Amino acid sequence: MQYRTVGTTPKPFWEAIKEFPTACGDVGWAAVHNIVQLLGHFRERGWPVLYPYVSPKQSFDHGRLSDKVPAIMTVAAKGYEFVAEVAPREKDILLPKKHPSAFFGTPLATYLIEAGADTLVVGAGEVAPAAPPAAASAAAWSTPSPITSACWCLKTPFMIAPRPRMRSISSTWHRNMPT
Numbered sequence: 001m002q003y004r005t006v007g008t009t010p011k012p013f014w015e016a017i018k019e020f021p022t023a024c025g026d027v028g029w030a031a032v033h034n035i036v037q038l039l040g041h042f043r044e045r046g047w048p049v050l051y052p053y054v055s056p057k058q059s060f061d062h063g064r065l066s067d068k069v070p071a072i073m074t075v076a077a078k079g080y081e082f083v084a085e086v087a088p089r090e091k092d093i094l095l096p097k098k099h100p101s102a103f104f105g106t107p108l109a110t111y112l113i114e115a116g117a118d119t120l121v122v123g124a125g126e127v128a129p130a131a132p133p134a135a136a137s138a139a140a141w142s143t144p145s146p147i148t149s150a151c152w153c154l155k156t157p158f159m160i161a162p163r164p165r166m167r168s169i170s171s172t173w174h175r176n177m178p179t
Contacts, residue, residue, distance in 0.1 A: 001032060001086050002053060004079030020079045021071035035086045035123050043089075048115055051088045052095040052102030056080045065099060 006028030007016035016025030042049050057066070057073050066073045088094055095106045102108050112120065 001028070001035060001083045002079060003081055003083060004054065004075045006032060006083060008078065020075055022075055022079070031123075032083055032085055038121070038123050039086060042121075048093065048111075048117075049088070049091075050093045050095060050102075050108065050111060051082075052097050052106060052108065053082070054080065055096035055098060057098075061098060 004020045004022045005024060007019050007023040007025055010026050010029035013023075013025040013027070016023035016028075039049060056077065057075065062073060082088060093111055095102060095108055095111075097104070097106050099105060111117075
């Protein structure tokens, strides 16, 4: 997760977007705390952690996506830094991306195939639009993909709702999510 998604400190949405127009504020920081737990769970077991992240936008990145969401072209350099609490560690795999899906234009599928992965756990900083495309792409590669709903942050509660078959890794994390 990057500061562009949550802001540099927890604050309400309308304050967070003054710092980064792509931020979701307090709800993002609630997801950060849950992602810390999820990362701990994976690292204790020696499971791989892959970090698809938004690469900094340059003037030549202007195109259809920035036409739809012009604010993505105005994020300051600090916004592209990883949130300290969930920053990658030495053995984590970093996957820079220019578009919402972690699969599109990245070597993610190659890493999953090489690792013999049979499941992809998706914990997204901002569920819309990142997590559903990643889960759908994983399904296209025949990889089950539970989306950890407790690790999402939504700018509004109306963007997406988990389907009954999507369940979090731990009901404890789910119960701790703000409503």
